[in-house]
Amino acid sequence: MASRSSLVVNARVHLPGSRGRSAVITNNIEYVATREGADKSATVDDLRRSELAERMGLVGYCAERPGSTALFDQNGAVQLRTARRELEKADGAIVTVVLSVRRDEACELDLACKEDWQRFCRRNLSPALAEAMGIPESSVRWVAAEHENHPSSKHVHVIAWSSDGSFDSLMARNALDRARNDLTDAALAPALAVEHEARDLARSRTVDAVRGVPVNETNVTLPPDGRISYAHLRRWHPEVAKEVDSAVARAESAHPEIKATVVAYRESVERCADLRGLKGVERDRYVSDAMRELRARQCNAVLRIIAPDRTAIPTQDLERTRRPERGPATERRYMRALAGEVRACVSPENLDAACRAVREHRPIPKRCLQGCPSYTLSMAKAPIAAGKALARVLASATESRKGRRDLSDDVGQQAERVLARALAAAASAAIRGDAVGIALAPAKSIVKGMIL
Structure with missing residues (x-):
């Protein structure tokens, strides 16, 4: 029965200039690819990849016909001479890894044949090697071969390196442990x-x-x-x-x-x-x-x-939570609509007058809003209350901010914002104020709370 010890991961690093690194290029890669027991059979996945490469005319995507080589990588079958040539050109260190499982547990772990190993390696090797080597996953390069020469286990040999030479040192113990755990978790997922x-x-x-x-x-x-x-x-x-x-x-x-x-x-x-x-x-x-x-x-x-017949709770239709009438999001949506009204209804001459007032830090003239429907409706409903709120906003919004930065470096955008806030204050005063011109406190709080 499978356990955390079912998958054994042995890794060794061969540093640049070492005899071991030279041996990997000259002897080890050939041993992995040609030793008796290396499975050269063509898997369904290899045939599919090869057919796709031929159909699309991808030269080098699948460099060797499946069934003639035991080596495979992330993309398909790999020629021995191609893998050796890449190793000779590679800079940095080389990692040799052996992944093995007990033969009687291979079926439980879905690692019973070459195709199972290919899928496992192509799905999990690159991220695990990137974790262990401390390099980006895009820089990881590896070739592997599955061997059937051991009576009690099934295993795959992996040779990995960095395509840009960024891996040139030993692997940290904690990083290697994390990579082992990731591979073990992936292997034990079926069980x-x-x-x-x-x-x-x-x-x-x-x-x-x-x-x-x-x-x-x-x-x-x-x-x-x-x-x-x-x-x-x-x-x-x-x-x-x-x-x-x-x-x-x-x-x-x-x-x-x-x-x-x-x-x-x-x-x-x-x-x-x-x-x-x-x-x-x-x-x-x-x-x-x-x-x-x-x-x-x-x-x-x-x-x-x-109590088989006791009703747990009466069935009730749950009411949807009502959207709040006031709040920052509601106010921003309202103000965006008013800003659009200002852009559409204020004439270029009146907008220029508002921009000059903002630039000179003086009150914006009320006439700048005469073409806006919200202004017309507010003044028709409560002219005194709306007028007072409008005058207060147009006067206070453009006065000096004592050294603080303006809401926008663009004067035209700032003028639109001020006019939109004035429309909001006038509408609020018209709704909440009385006919004799009492401007209520909420209108003032709305003006101060507006953030565009």
């Missing part, structure tokens, strides 16, 4: 998916076993009304929740089949924790959370036995 399915099945069997307990064995007195769920009882009726817990414990003691399903579920949860690589407190928390969730499901099953 973990199978174990998750087994865990869910064991949980369903446990809950189904509890549903078969006779009602006279529960001995729980429920509240006369209200929701019937374990979470609700724990919050509002903790003494009843304890009775339900006790009923589940008694059922496990009285019915061995329930106890057996709980034990099977716990073993499956622990197996998942081991495959995920959890240890210590983190592993204990993972297992305890899973067992707590199982107990809640069991308690809900007991509650359905006791």
